Amino acid sequence: xxxxxxxxxxxxxxxxxxxxxxxxxxxxxxxxxxxxxxxxxxxxxxxxxxxxxxxxxxxxxxxxxxxxxxxxxxxxxxxxxxxxxxxxxxxxxxxxxxxxxxxxxxxxxxxxxxxxxxxxxxxxxxxxxxxxxxxxxxxxxxxxxxxxxxxxxxxxxxxxxxxxxxxxxxxxxxxxxxxxxxxxxxxxxxxxx
Amino acid sequence: xxxxxxxxxxxxxxxxxxxxxxxxxxxxxxxxxxxxxxxxxxxxxxxxxxxxxxxxxxxxxxxxxxxxxxxxxxxxxxxxxxxxxxxxxxxxxxxxxxxxxxxxxxxxxxxxxxxxxxxxxxxxxxxxxxxxxxxxxxxxxxxxxxxxxxxxxxxxxxxxxxxxxxxxxxxxxxxxxxxxxxxxxxxxxxxxx
DNA sequence: CAAAATTTAGAACAAATGTACTAATATTTT
DNA sequence: AAAATATTAGTACATTTGTTCTAAATTTTG
Numbered sequence: 001x002x003x004x005x006x007x008x009x010x011x012x013x014x015x016x017x018x019x020x021x022x023x024x025x026x027x028x029x030x031x032x033x034x035x036x037x038x039x040x041x042x043x044x045x046x047x048x049x050x051x052x053x054x055x056x057x058x059x060x061x062x063x064x065x066x067x068x069x070x071x072x073x074x075x076x077x078x079x080x081x082x083x084x085x086x087x088x089x090x091x092x093x094x095x096x097x098x099x100x101x102x103x104x105x106x107x108x109x110x111x112x113x114x115x116x117x118x119x120x121x122x123x124x125x126x127x128x129x130x131x132x133x134x135x136x137x138x139x140x141x142x143x144x145x146x147x148x149x150x151x152x153x154x155x156x157x158x159x160x161x162x163x164x165x166x167x168x169x170x171x172x173x174x175x176x177x178x179x180x181x182x183x184x185x186x187x188x189x190x191x192x193x
Numbered sequence: 194x195x196x197x198x199x200x201x202x203x204x205x206x207x208x209x210x211x212x213x214x215x216x217x218x219x220x221x222x223x224x225x226x227x228x229x230x231x232x233x234x235x236x237x238x239x240x241x242x243x244x245x246x247x248x249x250x251x252x253x254x255x256x257x258x259x260x261x262x263x264x265x266x267x268x269x270x271x272x273x274x275x276x277x278x279x280x281x282x283x284x285x286x287x288x289x290x291x292x293x294x295x296x297x298x299x300x301x302x303x304x305x306x307x308x309x310x311x312x313x314x315x316x317x318x319x320x321x322x323x324x325x326x327x328x329x330x331x332x333x334x335x336x337x338x339x340x341x342x343x344x345x346x347x348x349x350x351x352x353x354x355x356x357x358x359x360x361x362x363x364x365x366x367x368x369x370x371x372x373x374x375x376x377x378x379x380x381x382x383x384x385x386x
Numbered sequence: 387c388a389a390a391a392t393t394t395a396g397a398a399c400a401a402a403t404g405t406a407c408t409a410a411t412a413t414t415t416t
Numbered sequence: 417a418a419a420a421t422a423t424t425a426g427t428a429c430a431t432t433t434g435t436t437c438t439a440a441a442t443t444t445t446g
Contacts, residue, residue, distance in 0.1 A: 003423080019298060021214065024403060035425045040405060042423090098294045101356050105212060111360060118361055142383065149379030152357070153350055159360075160353035163294050164345070167304060167352075168311050186342030190335065190383035196393080217433060228395040233435065235393090 004042045006032050008056070011049050015095035020050065020103065047107050054103075054110050057093040058117070064089065073128050075137060076188065083158075083184050087177045090162060097162050118155065125151045138191050150187070157184055197235045199225050201249070204242050208288035213243065213296065240300050247296075247303050250286040251310070257282065266321050268330060269381060276351075276377050280370045283355060290355050311348065318344045331384050343380070350377055 001009075010032045014023045025046055029039040043049045064085045073079055090097050104111035129147050132138040161180040165171055171179055194202075203225045207216045218239055222232040236242045257278045266272055283290050297304035322340050325331040354373040358364055364372055 019295065021295065025405085026403080036405085037407090037426065038424045044405080046404070101291045101359050102212065102214060102295070104360050114360055139383070145375075146379045146382045149376045152376045153346070153380060156350050156353055156357045157346055160349055160356060163353060163356075164349045166294050167297050167307055182338075183342045183345045186339045187346060189339045190332070218435090219433080229434090230396065230436085231394050237435085239434070 003034065003038070006034075007039055007042055008049065008052055012053055012093070012095070015050075015053075016093075020095050020099050025049075050103060051107060051110065053093065054096060054107075054113070057089065057096060058113065060089055060092075061086070061117075074131060074135060076185075076192070079128070079188070080181070080185055084177070084181050086158065087161070087181050087184070090158070091173070091177055094162050097159055098166060100159065121155070122151050125154065136193060138188075139193055142191065150191075154184075154187065157187065196227065196231070200227075200232055200235055201242065201245055205246055205286070205288070208243075208246075209286075213288050213292050218242075243296060244300060244303065246286065247289060247300075247306070250282065250289060251306065253282055253285075254279070254310075267324060267328060269378075269385070272321070272381070273374070273378055277370070277374050279351065280354070280374050280377070283351070284366070284370055287355050290352055291359060293352065314348070315344050318347065329386060331381075332386050335384065343384075347377075347380065350380065 007028060011023070011028045014027055014031060018027075025039050025043075026036050028049070029036045043052070064082070068078065068082045068085075071078060073082065096103060100114075104114065126147060129138065129150070133140050133142075157180075161183065162176070165176050165180065169176075169179070200221060204216070204221045207220055207224060211220075218232050218236075219229050221242070222229045236245070257275070261271065261275045261278075264271060266275065289296060293307075297307065319340060322331065322343070326333050326335075350373075354376065355369070358369050358373065362369075362372070
């Protein structure tokens with residue numbers, strides 16, 4: 001494997017288990033037996049490592065989206081499948097979601113990319129809801145302001161379930177993903193016909 | 194005002210506007226024209242300042258709770274009033290909620306206190322829901338697992354709406370509080386009879 | 387008012403951290 | 417094989433940060 005990839009792999013593992021603020025380039029270098037100088041040959045700045053990991057997350061997320069879009073979301077099962085895959089991805093890159101505000105402030109390009117993604121996802125979700133209403137899956141007596149609020153609620157839960165887990169239950173791996181996927185799915189229950 | 198209080202006031206303001214990780218004891222001391230040595234006479238460790246601020250938050254929250262409990266929550270209006278006051282408090286101590294995972298990992302006593310508070314609040318909320326169902330305010334065809342999930346959803350939104358705001362809309366002050374209070378209230382809409 | 391205490395400023399230290407620089411080694415190209 | 421390029425280790429430096437120490441100043445107490 002390329003040194004560059006080894007660095008990213010090691011950084012992800014260390015960031016995930018220790019938090020991005022408690023890991024230095026020296027830690028990452030030591031964990032794969034290379035020098036700090038060598039690491040900084042491949043990544044001039046620490047933030048470049050974080051940026052590269054965010055780009056990977058972003059790419060993998062795009063993969064999920066396009067895979068789902070081919071199947072079309074027209075029932076609750078496909079929405080759940082999407083949720084589960086997303087939650088797995090969030091867990092894989094958990095250090096980002098556990099320190100998102102910090103990282104966003106530190107690396108403006110990440111914040112900007114996230115904001116753009118959010119605006120796109122918001123439109124997509126509203127479209128899916130409209131479909132599921134005309135579909136007969138969802139109730140047709142919900143005002144538009146409530147659908148709009150639901151989208152925000154969804155994004156807050158999707159992005160910060162891990163933070164809640166860290167502060168309360170502290171479930172690990174699949175246990176965490178399964179638990180919070182269920183919490184997420186329950187958000188749609190009272191909207192069903 | 195006592196030097197100790199001046200320090201806490203200055204720390205809160207600086208933490209809120211710059212993030213807890215970007216402010217040092219030197220910054221806090223300089224902002225109220227005292228020496229760093231003097232600051233460390235009053236608070237031996239930086240974390241003692243954060244702990245003291247968390248204790249203030251905790252105390253103010255207890256105040257809201259007991260004031261509300263005297264009035265009893267038996268309709269949506271009182272629930273909304275409680276939400277609004279809570280959201281104001283979250284905003285006042287926003288640096289904590291914007292860095293909760295970090296702070297919890299750094300100061301275990303804060304994490305422990307939060308966990309205890311959460312367990313208590315969970316029971317209280319479930320009690321309120323049961324009341325509002327037998328009341329006729331909420332629907333009686335919702336399974337218990339969904340009520341349980343709703344409580345978790347509520348806490349995630351209540352604790353991390355600010356983080357979402359920081360990453361997306363970036364509203365300030367009352368604008369943020371008002372917007373997200375509405376998002377929060379909408380969570381109850383589809384449960385109403 | 388004198389003694390005791392508290393509070394304060396400022397200097398100093400040690401550890402951590404990001405990153406630049408240098409020289410050696412390894413790899414690729416010609 | 418020689419030259420050019422890329423990769424690596426190790427050292428070094430500047431900055432930041434939390435904290436400690438000392439001595440002076442201020443306030444409180446007897």
